[in-house]
Amino acid sequence: MPHIYQLFKGLEAKASAEIFTELLQGQQFRLERIVSTGQATAADTWYDQDEDEWVILLSGKACLHFADEAQAHELLPGDYVFIPAHCRHRVTWTDPEQISVWLALHIKAEPGKQHFTAPCKDAVNS
């Protein structure tokens, strides 16, 4: 019998570091939950990943900055973004007053293959 889990259960309101929990993994992908309670990417540090990443914020509030943009974007629950490999980015802020829960899908890049298929016209910031 499959078990039913609860993504928002048993979270600490104030942890000393972000908490990463792997939920699924396959040959091509890895799905993880990330729980932030005020943490941010270290100053002057950018994520520069070999894999594509699709990430959604499901609770809380956060700010995400892309290296080629002047300002960070504020993210609210339900906001999601596809970050291609080597698109440098950092989380500049997560709300210290609430628990921010993310789901992140990390995907091995496939040459010439576009993983993201949602239409651009729906983008919040287009």
Add this chain to the structure above:
Amino acid sequence: MPHIYQLFKGLEAKASAEIFTELLQGQQFRLERIVSTGQATAADTWYDQDEDEWVILLSGKACLHFADEAQAHELLPGDYVFIPAHCRHRVTWTDPEQISVWLALHIKAEPGKQHFTAPCKDAVNS
């Protein structure tokens, strides 16, 4: 510049059928949003899929029934489940009074490979 999207934006409160929107797809997986507004799997019909499926309910309320169990499980936002290929199941009910939004990750089965890596001790129904 990556675009930011909003998963809960522009949804119809009462559609005639469930709405499936593909968000991502790769060689091994497909991620989709499902929006239900009162629909259920047709009577006496079971999903019997060739692929593994990881699915989470993010808003609304639903009931999910596995063929080898007497009763359906009520799902609330944040509840998620890994449904192995050929584990027969059906959605017996979704709340007609609110919009139920699901994220479903469909994964090609890999012989001898267990995709789901979360510990069973956290299960709501264990």
